[in-house]
Amino acid sequence: MQDRPTAAELLSAAREFCERELGPELTGRLRFQVRVMQNILGILEREWTGEEAAVRAEWERLRVLLGDRIQEPSSFGEAKQRVLEANRELASRIRRGEMDERWDEVVAAVFTTVAEKLAIANPAYSAPADSSTGA
Amino acid sequence: MSKAAELRDALARFCSARLGRSVRIGDLPVRLSGGASRETWSFHLDDGRAFVLRRDPPGAPAQRQLSNEVDVLRRAAGAGVPVPRVVWTDDAGELGSPGFVMEHIEGETIARKILRDDEYAAARGHMAAQCGEILARIHTMDARGLAPPERKPTELVLDQYAGLLDSLGEPHPAFELALRWLGQRLPPSERVTVVHGDFRLGNFIVGPDGVRAILDWEIVHLGDPWEDLAWLCMRSWRFGGPGDVGGFGAREDLYDAYEQTSGVPVDRDAVHWWEIMSNVKWGVMTIVQAFTHLMGQRHSMEHAAIGRRTVETEYDVLRLIS
Numbered sequence A: 001m002q003d004r005p006t007a008a009e010l011l012s013a014a015r016e017f018c019e020r021e022l023g024p025e026l027t028g029r030l031r032f033q034v035r036v037m038q039n040i041l042g043i044l045e046r047e048w049t050g051e052e053a054a055v056r057a058e059w060e061r062l063r064v065l066l067g068d069r070i071q072e073p074s075s076f077g078e079a080k081q082r083v084l085e086a087n088r089e090l091a092s093r094i095r096r097g098e099m100d101e102r103w104d105e106v107v108a109a110v111f112t113t114v115a116e117k118l119a120i121a122n123p124a125y126s127a128p129a130d131s132s133t134g135a
Numbered sequence B: 001m002s003k004a005a006e007l008r009d010a011l012a013r014f015c016s017a018r019l020g021r022s023v024r025i026g027d028l029p030v031r032l033s034g035g036a037s038r039e040t041w042s043f044h045l046d047d048g049r050a051f052v053l054r055r056d057p058p059g060a061p062a063q064r065q066l067s068n069e070v071d072v073l074r075r076a077a078g079a080g081v082p083v084p085r086v087v088w089t090d091d092a093g094e095l096g097s098p099g100f101v102m103e104h105i106e107g108e109t110i111a112r113k114i115l116r117d118d119e120y121a122a123a124r125g126h127m128a129a130q131c132g133e134i135l136a137r138i139h140t141m142d143a144r145g146l147a148p149p150e151r152k153p154t155e156l157v158l159d160q161y162a163g164l165l166d167s168l169g170e171p172h173p174a175f176e177l178a179l180r181w182l183g184q185r186l187p188p189s190e191r192v193t194v195v196h197g198d199f200r201l202g203n204f205i206v207g208p209d210g211v212r213a214i215l216d217w218e219i220v221h222l223g224d225p226w227e228d229l230a231w232l233c234m235r236s237w238r239f240g241g242p243g244d245v246g247g248f249g250a251r252e253d254l255y256d257a258y259e260q261t262s263g264v265p266v267d268r269d270a271v272h273w274w275e276i277m278s279n280v281k282w283g284v285m286t287i288v289q290a291f292t293h294l295m296g297q298r299h300s301m302e303h304a305a306i307g308r309r310t311v312e313t314e315y316d317v318l319r320l321i322s
Helices: A007-025 A028-066 A076-095 A100-121 B003-019 B066-078 B111-116 B118-138 B153-168 B173-183 B226-233 B251-262 B268-294 B301-321
Strands: B030-032 B039-044 B050-055 B086-090 B099-103 B193-195 B204-207 B210-214 B221-223
Touching: A007 A028, A028 A076, A028 A100, A028 B301, A076 A100, A076 B173, A100 B173, A100 B301, B003 B039, B003 B086, B066 B086, B066 B099, B111 B118, B118 B193, B118 B204, B118 B210, B118 B226, B118 B251, B153 B173, B153 B268, B173 B268, B173 B301, B226 B251, B226 B268, B268 B301
Parallel strands: none
Antiparallel strands: B030 B039, B039 B050, B050 B099, B086 B099, B193 B221, B204 B210
16 A cells, blocks of 8 residues: 555646636647646546446446446446446436336436536536526 | 748748739738638738638648638628638649638637627627527528538537437437426427527637627538527627627527518527437537547547547536426
8 A cells, every 4th residue: 555645636736737827828739738638637536436436326326227247246347347237238228218218207217317427526626506408 | 940930831822823023922821710610810911911711621631612711701701791801722732721811800709708898899799689680691692513411400409419429339328318408398490590600709810899700611501590509609700708699699689680580580499409419419529529639530639639628518408408
């Protein structure tokens, strides 16, 4: 086991360096690129702490949707593999119209997963202030 | 020699030949952002005149015919659409790869600035109406040289993106739900017109007076005109701004101006359909862009990072179909 700082703490230090020291020194395209880099480091920080719980919760939702055919994963790595396979199965069932009868349930489950992905990829996007998406 | 220095020398030769006298290029040409597959450079002659070069990325195979973009720019001007004037074309690739030179139009293209700076406050107030009028004009453009769609544009786009998703191999249940929803609610799709295809902030030159020019005609095509209105309204192109239209305006201002200029009533349901489709399209494009990095075709941090924006469009499509 590594000493402190933890991975998330290191990422946070690198992100703050981009934000406070590197970014202000640059202009134009490079400044924009540093902003992209800051975002990447922010995603990794959140992913480091939140991804395992999110993947296991996603697996659980997929198991409910697809039935018990999908196996209980032992490790985090295996959980990611199972989730990928289950999503492939769910995607093709939706395409074939096989989930039409459980439409609301599927939309709700997929929405929960998407909201959890978004909380890591870009938490500001789902800010409660937004209410204007609908037509 | 740097890429910019090489280009400066090539531009000096190119412009001298076109003008019939020896001219020098002021400073090093500056690479502008924007344009997914074509490079954009700003430069000026020693007499102070400013120009913009659009060219295919040197070394990469051209994705689309350059002459189309040139031809379309000229026809857009003819239809009353504000666009930069094409000054010279370079089909032979004297500047490193095929491209063309346009006049420079002063103004801002960066969405964040247009949406937030005080300088553009007045412009923001009437840009939605201006966009409605410009789109109505684009949709009357001469379609010569553009291939008519083989089937209804709505059916075509659904098949195309389902196929693209399959070829990428990354499962996205949210997009599958959207495609299913869309397939069961196909709008009538009665008109086929010229469609800009990427009509949004980032591709507009804006001054304190409003939209001065429409740029980036790379993916202009014949299709369903409601596609353009919906694309402008989708959330990714609001760049965090408060208005439904591009982050700056109200839908009714856009629709009213469109109707007044074109005489065609806006089919709100069809625009809604295309807004959901637009989110699927942009979502799939973000996957494609991330894959161009992952497959090593074009190493770019920006392209890599965009793969994590796919989920934003998943979130929006699910809200729109719920």
